[in-house]
Amino acid sequence: MPTLDADLITALRADLTTADFTVDTVRGLWSEAAGGALTRSHRVAAQRELAAAREVGELTAAGTLAWLFVLGLPVTGSELDAALPELGADGAAALGLAELDETQPASDLLRPLVDLRPYAFTDARGAQEWWIASDLGELALGHALGADHVLGVGGASTTLSSLILPREAELALDLGTGCGIQAMHVARRARRVIATDISARALEYADFNARLNGIGNIEFRLGSLFEPVAGERFGQIVSNPPFVITPRVAEVPEYEYRDGGFTGDELVQRVVAGIREHLEPGGVAQLLGNWEYYAGVDGLDRVRSWAEGLDAWVVERELQDAPRYAETWIRDGGTRSGDPEYDRWYAQWLDDFAARGVEYVGFGYLTLRAPAGGEPTLARFEQVESSGTxxxxxxxxxxxxxxxxxxxxxxxxxxxxxxxxKVARDVTEERHSWPGDEAPIVITLRQGAGFGRALQVDPALSGLVGACDGELTIGQISDAIAALFEVDEAELRADLLPRVRELVFTGFLELA
Known part of the structure; x- marks a missing residue:
């Protein structure tokens, strides 16, 4: 775990900049095929490609850093001195980034103590690139993760960061900050951010990452759920909480980064309840979560009950049956089928679900808003098929x-x-008909942005959407279509207007 020495962090930042240790540079160190293997947790292909340059002394500074911190392989002290000229190998050791490899006696090989890699993104403020430190993954460790593992930027992290509303806030909260990535994103627009976590190790990583990237408006607090911010209210709350549903038995390991210590989906329920108490009027919270489905009990209906009193838009992107859910999260911790513990833990997971009547687990994201005045007006709970991106x-x-x-x-x-x-610029229309027939049998509107929705429509709604260019009112267009199809104007309006509301919300149609 890195230390927080300001001078050493400044030297590291300078060296990473000089080395051009960026996403594009690292990606260019190996072939696309090797990079694909690396994303699947196989480093041999990338290692072989870098090794050729390393053997003849032609490995760049970025290559040496990727060898050490991305692939998790040892380097010599002289190699690290060359890659980090201001910090040096001794400085890297003092900062807690590397240490002498005791498995290689009588050598100056240094092994990594952290995973450190570039991270790039684009948001409403433009393109940005950071460096993110976290604990070594199972690829570098060669064994399953520890219970106090601090996760880097993963799929859930990028999902949440892509969802964050581009809004200004005087005070924002990142609940369960982990390595600090969401707090850093929010800090680009909020004047001040409070980041909390139950893990002291996670907070130290998050503090290190903020300092390394020159972000100074984040305050870090230790504690569970909303305890560190009791009595405070926020204009924006984000959270990638430890929502994974894990059997509460001693033998099954609990990982701080993903297991909240509660039975079933109680952790997410508690987060939603706390959000209600900690949002200022008009404030918005966004989080990821899991929710359970029981026989005859819809998981989204359960989430609906949690969110009473708030404007709520909940999107379920995936639904897994109990066995698949168990497989996913046992593998996530680094345990594979064939390992001695795998089948035993698998059975305990299924026993837990069976005892509580759980048949499926939903995954998705919640956008919640405290009404600025009066009663909530938004209650939308839907399943949207995931595109995998x-x-x-x-x-x-x-x-x-x-x-x-x-x-x-x-x-x-x-x-x-x-x-x-007006029709949104990303909307296209597909028509399918039987060969030789002019009349379509299927008309589909497709959204290129947003959630990439596809909506089957009838000729009347297709005609209305096609005519929306900002010139005529919806009523005028509807009446013209009624005349064309020779149907009653009032009946057609009654049919089209609710669907127009839906198209406006989902982004197919926009206010002119």
């Missing part, structure tokens, strides 16, 4: 959807009919 700009899409909801939710149908709307 985290589209850039999804946070801006969520913000636009909330703004669209606020604009039309209070309108009567008569007022809605007076709006002038």
């Amino acid at each position: 985290n589209p850039a700009g999804i946070g801006a899409h969520v913000a636009q959807a909330l703004a669209a909801h606020d604009a039309v939710s209070g309108l009567t149908d008569a007022a809605l009919a007076e709006l002038r709307l």
